[in-house]
Amino acid sequence: MNAVLEAFQMVATTEVAIAILASAVYGMVIGALPGLTATMATALLVPVTFYLSPIAAIATIITSSAMAIFSGDIPGALMRIPGTPASAAYTDEAYAMTRKGQAEVALGAALWFSAIGGIVGTVALMIMAPALAEVALSFSTYEYFWLSFLGLMCATLVARSSPIKAIAAALLGLLVTCIGIENPGGVPRFTFGMTDLLGGIEPLPALVGVFAVSEIMRAMTSAPPPPIPHRPLGSILAGQWALTRRYNKQMWRGNIVGVLIGALPGAGADMAAWIAYANSKRFSKEPEKFGTGHPEGLVESGAANNSALAGGWVPATLFGIPGDTITAIAIGVLYMKGLNPGPTLFTEKASSMYALYIVFIIANILMIPLGIVMIRLSRHVLRAPRAAAMPLILLLCAVGAFAIGNNPFAVVLVAVFGVIGYVMERNGYPVAALVLGIVMGTMVEQTFVTSLIKSDGALLPFFERPVSAGLAALTIAALAWPVLVWMLRRLRRAEPAR
Amino acid sequence: MHLSDRVTGLFLVVLGALAFWGGSLLPAVPGQDVGPAAFPMVIGGGLVLCGALIALGIGRSFEAPEAADDAPPPGLAARIGGWAAFLPPALLIFYVLVSERLGFLPTAALMLLATARALGASWRLAAGVALLAPLAVHLAFAKLLRVPLPDGVLPAPW
Numbered sequence: 001m002n003a004v005l006e007a008f009q010m011v012a013t014t015e016v017a018i019a020i021l022a023s024a025v026y027g028m029v030i031g032a033l034p035g036l037t038a039t040m041a042t043a044l045l046v047p048v049t050f051y052l053s054p055i056a057a058i059a060t061i062i063t064s065s066a067m068a069i070f071s072g073d074i075p076g077a078l079m080r081i082p083g084t085p086a087s088a089a090y091t092d093e094a095y096a097m098t099r100k101g102q103a104e105v106a107l108g109a110a111l112w113f114s115a116i117g118g119i120v121g122t123v124a125l126m127i128m129a130p131a132l133a134e135v136a137l138s139f140s141t142y143e144y145f146w147l148s149f150l151g152l153m154c155a156t157l158v159a160r161s162s163p164i165k166a167i168a169a170a171l172l173g174l175l176v177t178c179i180g181i182e183n184p185g186g187v188p189r190f191t192f193g194m195t196d197l198l199g200g201i202e203p204l205p206a207l208v209g210v211f212a213v214s215e216i217m218r219a220m221t222s223a224p225p226p227p228i229p230h231r232p233l234g235s236i237l238a239g240q241w242a243l244t245r246r247y248n249k250q251m252w253r254g255n256i257v258g259v260l261i262g263a264l265p266g267a268g269a270d271m272a273a274w275i276a277y278a279n280s281k282r283f284s285k286e287p288e289k290f291g292t293g294h295p296e297g298l299v300e301s302g303a304a305n306n307s308a309l310a311g312g313w314v315p316a317t318l319f320g321i322p323g324d325t326i327t328a329i330a331i332g333v334l335y336m337k338g339l340n341p342g343p344t345l346f347t348e349k350a351s352s353m354y355a356l357y358i359v360f361i362i363a364n365i366l367m368i369p370l371g372i373v374m375i376r377l378s379r380h381v382l383r384a385p386r387a388a389a390m391p392l393i394l395l396l397c398a399v400g401a402f403a404i405g406n407n408p409f410a411v412v413l414v415a416v417f418g419v420i421g422y423v424m425e426r427n428g429y430p431v432a433a434l435v436l437g438i439v440m441g442t443m444v445e446q447t448f449v450t451s452l453i454k455s456d457g458a459l460l461p462f463f464e465r466p467v468s469a470g471l472a473a474l475t476i477a478a479l480a481w482p483v484l485v486w487m488l489r490r491l492r493r494a495e496p497a498r
Numbered sequence: 499m500h501l502s503d504r505v506t507g508l509f510l511v512v513l514g515a516l517a518f519w520g521g522s523l524l525p526a527v528p529g530q531d532v533g534p535a536a537f538p539m540v541i542g543g544g545l546v547l548c549g550a551l552i553a554l555g556i557g558r559s560f561e562a563p564e565a566a567d568d569a570p571p572p573g574l575a576a577r578i579g580g581w582a583a584f585l586p587p588a589l590l591i592f593y594v595l596v597s598e599r600l601g602f603l604p605t606a607a608l609m610l611l612a613t614a615r616a617l618g619a620s621w622r623l624a625a626g627v628a629l630l631a632p633l634a635v636h637l638a639f640a641k642l643l644r645v646p647l648p649d650g651v652l653p654a655p656w
Contacts, residue, residue, distance in 0.1 A: 171541050178538045183537070217586050218583070220617065385623060387618055394590070394609065395610060399606075415591050427503075445537045452536065453530060453532055457531045486557070
């Protein structure tokens with residue numbers, strides 16, 4: 001109980017209040033602008049978090065990402081352009097509702113069910129994480145190795161691309177972490193004699209490059225979004241309670257799917273929304289209405305993407321394994337602020353964890369009034385010309401990367417990873433897998449090499465402990481899954497030919 | 499920058515082979531079988547395998563077809579095509595090279611002007627962005643967050 005009180009004290013400071021408010025507005029605006037994603041919003045915030053207290057720093061990340069995931073629905077509903085990839089699954093549906101003259105219902109549902117999803121996700125985080133922490137205390141390097149490896153495999157499974165390309169992308173990320181002197185031998189590895197590379201490649205400049213610079217690069221060759229037509233909006237929350245009662249089951253299914261997908265390492269809000277929308281259609285009593293402006297799928301997937309956001313924090317705080325790309329960034333901030341992820345975080349720094357939950361709840365409640373304001377102002381915000389927003393983001397990439405260590409080399413890294421991210425995406429290599437490889441590489445190598453040293457080079461001990469055997473089976477299943485799907489497809493194709 | 503799977507796959511094979519070879523040259527830790535060489539060699543091997551599979555076109559059936567973008571691209575891309583995409587990273591390198599001597603404000607203004615114009619902004623909008631945004635960013639980062647942004651030839655007024 002003491003820890004909870006302490007947590008309230010930590011949150012109830014002016015600094016945290018300002019941090020939450022400012023990052024909420026920032027997240028809302030970035031999320032609503034097409035092409036600027038929630039991950040990019042978070043990555044650009046990190047240099048600012050250096051100068052904040054630990055709780056305020058975490059609060060900015062939680063708040064801005066939650067707001068950005070919601071406000072990505074706004075241009076989706078009004079212009080049929082998802083503001084963030086997490087909204088892409090149901091953009092057509094929301095736009096169809098707008099065309100039927102129900103823009104306020106679509107936006108209201110997006111807002112209302114986002115907030116509910118966020119709160120349910122937080123409650124799930126509060127229940128799941130401490131319970132899992134008990135289990136995680138008995139984990140050794142073998143379990144950690146399989147967990148981090150499984151995380152990488154999951155990222156390749158959920159990528160909407162060729163699994164081989166996804167694995168290659170993850171391997172590339174792992175290769176990046178080989179650079180530097182931090183390895184089992186303490187020898188300079190792949191540094192090519194450059195002192196700047198001795199310390200290795202920090203994940204943050206890589207993230208800013210992959211998520212922000214490559215987005216600006218894409219904007220250079222794509223047409224700007226069309227101007228937004230003027231539509232008068234009615235009351236936004238009216239009718240949402242009726243929808244909640246009518247689609248209660250769908251909402252809960254969306255929440256649960258969201259939390260589970262979020263907690264799965266490597267799969268985040270966008271994947272949760274796609275799966276929830278597909279589920280909603282499959283189990284619906286009236287699937288023929290989907291795509292014609294039917295709120296059912298909107299309810300389920302809108303709830304799922306926000307609950308996934310909280311779910312992503314489960315593996316992040318417990319194991320230091322990111323649940324999605326946003327927590328991949330958050331883990332860096334946690335380390336920087338002395339809140340090292342791990343099961344002991346829940347015993348030794350319990351008050352900080354409670355503070356984290358409180359911030360999540362506040363952010364999701366704050367989302368409703370701020371969201372209404374944002375929807376009302378959306379016509380003006382969305383009119384901001386892309387040709388003015390993108391250059392500013394580019395400048396922030398340069399200054400932000402420099403601010404991390406006052407080292408100009410970080411800006412070079414941002415440029416290099418921008419090019420890598422752009423070229424990879426254009427050729428069907430999922431960048432999320434690359435990022436996961438970069439964030440988890442050190443952990444994979446450390447646990448792999450330590451385990452091998454412990455076992456004297458034998459592979460059998462990797463499978464001997466019960467939990468590690470289970471994780472190993474899951475990992476191998478994840479590897480074999482694409483092969484199975486491929487064989488099934490061939491069999492099915494071969495049959496009608498006969 | 500759309501390359502064929504054969505090109506990217508072969509690139510990965512070469513990269514993986516180099517990683518494997520480079521890893522194998524690393525000195526071992528005395529008295530231990532597993533050292534800094536193990537991990538790069540495993541990854542290098544994996545990259546060679548994946549690259550070969552990609553070059554052979556295996557797994558392509560999983561890929562979603564790319565959405566065609568038929569709207570005309572803005573500003574610079576209309577003139578030089580896909581190469582326009584490489585302007586932002588080039589500007590970042592430009593920033594690293596000249597900001598120390600020229601100072602943050604002029605360098606940032608040039609960057610913003612170039613990007614805005616390349617995205618098809620009017621001269622008025624581009625100039626407005628280039629004049630105001632560097633001042634705002636300097637205020638936030640140098641004044642409030644105390645990041646040592648270079649003064650160069652034009653120090654900030656505060």
